[in-house]
Amino acid sequence: MSSVAVTAQTAGPHAAKAAVRRRTRRSGSATHRAGPVVYILLGIVLLISVFPLYFTLLLGSSDPVEISRNPVPQWLPDTSLFTQFATVIESTQINFWLALGNSLIIAIVVSASVVLFSTLAGYSFAKLRFRGRGPLLVFVIATMAVPTQLGVIPMYILMSDLGWIGKLQAVIVPALVAAFGVFWMTQYLAEALPYELIEAARVDGASMIRTFWSIALPAARPAAAMLGLFTFVQQWTNYFWPSIVLSSENPTLPLVVKSLQSNYFVDYSLVMGGVFLVTLPLLVIFAFVGKQLVAGIMQGAVKG
Amino acid sequence: MLSSTRPTRRTAARTLQATAGVAAVALALTACGAAEGSEGGSEEDGPITLKVATFNDFGYTEEMLAEYTEEHPNVTVEHVKAATTDDARSNMTTKLAAGGEGLADIEAIEVDWLPELMQYPDLFTDMADPELDGRWVDWKVQQATTPEGKVIGYGTDIGPEAICYRADLFEKAGLPTDRKEVAELLGGDSATWEDYFAAGREFVKESDVAWYDSAAGTFQGMVNQLPAAFEDPESGEPKDLGENTEVKGIYDEITASVDDELSAGLEQWGDDWVAGFQNDAFATMLCPAWMTGPIEQNSGGIEGWDIADVFPGGGGNWGGSFLTVPASGENAEAAKELAAWLTDPAQQTKAFESAGTFPSQLEAQDSEAVQSFTNPFFNDAPVGEIFSTRAQNIDGAPYKGANYFAIRDEVTNALNRVDITKSTDAEESWTEAVEKAAALG
Amino acid sequence: MAVLTPQRSAPGSGAPQRESRRLGFSQRLGRWDVKLSPYLYISPFFILFAITGLFPLGYTAFVSVHEWSLLGGQGDFIGLQNFADVLAHPTFWKSLVNTLSIFVFSSIPQVIIAITIAALLDQNLRSATFWRMGVLIPYVVAPVAVSLIFGRLFADQYGLINSVLNTIGLDSIAWHGDRIASHVAIATMVNYRWMGYNALIFLAAMQAVPRDLYEAAVIDGAGRVRQFFSITVPQIRATIIFVVITSTIGGLQIFDEVRLFDATGLGGPDRNWMTTVVFLYDTAWGNQHSLGRASAVAWLLFLLIVVIGLVNFLVTQRISSAGPTKKSKRKSNTGGNS
Structure with missing residues (x-):
């Protein structure tokens, strides 16, 4: 620890870079491979976690009668699941592809924006000094305490004054920044980004924004990936607000799924088929972002 | 300042949408023309789209709505279905509370929402129409009539x-x-x-x-x-x-x-x-x-x-619904006409056949299609006949x-x-x- | 300066350099750069928040001092009458107790479980992506699926849990009849949804802990558990504060789970599991239709959350800064730098 600081002070950025690499590298004699107990415990956690997704598959493969008769209608999913997929995609009532496109646009734009602005603000709060920093940060956190249910009516009035009802920006714009994200990046960078690195860059003559770009951003990468993932999932599954400002001509995926669920009796087989179909793109993204999450730290070190 | 609506907010909304408003008025005017001269179907009628918002299953099929467009070539009908009545209700009240923007031209409501909505009759178009007298069972009309005689919705189904x-x-x-x-x-x-x-x-x-x-x-x-x-x-x-x-x-x-x-x-x-x-x-x-x-x-x-x-x-009687036309809509007259058409005995009979919603219209109840309707699940019970008798036993709301x-x-x-x-x-x-x-x- | 590690005297990037160098245009530019950049960086949040966050807040405050029904709109100015009405309403107090109770059953186990899972995931795992993403699945699956499953678990008469209890000769638990049991059931649903989420947040922080600290500890002969408490916990202190505060705020705003717990979604006939946010919702959209009173509830709840958040912060601060050795070491470091 202290060696990092010293090198940063005395030997300039190159030494600091090396120090970062050392500081953050994963492997090392201290972290030997995990033993079987760890895998067993994680296996239990994973079983519990994956269960609803698996259950969704099962229900999507069963017929409604079986579902209402047995707690667990069957133990293995089967191909009748694809019938539900086809029903959802081909239904004339719902525009699946439009909804998929809308959901993608909203989730991508919002996560990119939240990550960028949160990292900027988080870096500023965590590592820069300015007047009013403390109170402003407390203010950011306090905004999370406002119950969202009541914001609906004023927000709707606002959106309707702007003429945005039914348009994607009514969902996107209010979500472009998130107090949660700012707070998270602040706390993460406070721990993960050593002052020495910033100083080293500044000594080298880098401007503030350049320092942010080449030092803070790479260091923030794991947290940013996580924030991006969370935001993406949150937007992807968001139902209440889009259901009010959007309509079935211009829906998102959760609205589509919900519209499968009409009548007094819910055809859970169809709904669960829809739920799984809507979750599928997320799982693909998981695989991708997941790699980023694991690799994030190493990359951060290389770039830093 | 005591008022039943919120003038400040609504004015703000209106000014911001002044241009859109002008266009809307123009559209509404042509729509009125369409409503009155619909039988003739004059060529100047601008095309309009009417949105119908329902929940659960009202039995309004695509074919039925297409039929309306055939009769009224300038009108496209769009059907929006909420999953549950709760969703539909919170959606509608939120939009009403925010001044009406974004509501459908025709909003379906459940009878249970009426006590609340009847307190604000200004939010809805008066649907009273002497031509439709005698279409529904009396108490159904009564339910949606304010003390001042304003009718805020046309009955669809009832729940005898x-x-x-x-x-x-x-x-x-x-x-x-x-x-x-x-x-x-x-x-x-x-x-x-x-x-x-x-x-x-x-x-x-x-x-x-x-x-x-x-x-x-x-x-x-x-x-x-x-x-x-x-x-x-x-x-x-x-x-x-x-x-x-x-x-x-x-x-x-x-x-x-x-x-x-x-x-x-x-x-x-x-x-x-x-x-x-x-x-x-x-x-x-x-x-x-x-x-x-x-x-x-x-x-x-x-x-x-x-x-x-x-x-x-x-x-x-338990439950049943109505079609209302929110006052903030731009095509209120055309919407009213569509609502009248949708709640016509002919349409409600079809709705009953497709969704089992028992019609509130006398003529529909007496129709052959309803009277002869049986339900195989209930041991082939003549449900059409049974519920008609049951409906006749209801003496008021x-x-x-x-x-x-x-x-x-x-x-x-x-x-x-x-x-x-x-x-x-x-x-x-x-x-x-x-x-x-x-x-x- | 609140949530950040306050005792660390932040050396700041600009201050020391400013004095030492030659003056010049670029230098002056640099000074402005240093002064303004922080504000520039936080400005997107505050500008957008002013529009999308402050307006609703102000609007709510305005509504709360008026007679205001959902559909009828603004009525007379009545000062603090709405607040008095709400405070006199027994269900409001019941909902507060429920909220706090459910919060205790959810937040505390949640943080402990999450940090444990994170510690497991922080090991040197084969196919780490798989494990890490797996725990996030409850957060991803649509609530309708999750509520369907929990509905089947916690049904009073035909639920899975009670069936199992009956099979092994125990009495059924009245999930919807007993107040505490209902709180436990709801807290379980909450914990289930958020544990993986919080675990990943902890994991990100754990990964940023310098590995040489562990190496040193191993040389000192510290075991796994010891390492966890004397290195990991103090090192991820800011993140622990973060998770505690966000799950406090979230825990005091529990809504969906209550709405889904029975068919009516208002906390049962005794309002035994009605949380304050559900009370708020019922006040505005339910039978009372009083947006004015609901706004008063919103502000009361807001103040309560801020107070509990502050208490929470102070306690967490105390606990985590009581962590051994590490703190003093850091302090001497930074001290040496500036």
């Missing part, structure tokens, strides 16, 4: 109640199974609630199964027969629940039957209730026309459901003012405390309801 029962469970308990005999068992044309509960007491002696599903469900059937259950129709003021002997009488009758284990103690629409259909939890249910759908779907694989053409205490549901929910909660959670005894629970009802307002 019969008794649905499990013939197989009746047989095991030694009761008759034929639907005519069951109707007689429950008192026939002069059936009373006493008869219904007495038959239940006979039944539970011979069976482990409960007689009915839920105390609250039964209560709402009984209380709907009181002309003015919780409020004084003259003043609209709530009656003192503590001195409301009519309601207390019903309450006592039901809680006594709970004590005698007639109730399965299930919350309607809850998980246990749904599972109860598969587990032979109860043998009868108050059964409005639309309830036949959920019973069938929850009872997959169960045989034995039937419907008796009888209802204790006379007729009873009970008065439901602004406080109706708030007070009713307190009594329902009291019943649920006795019936479902079994957390208090009947008297204590009633006292609590009286206190809470007094604290409302």
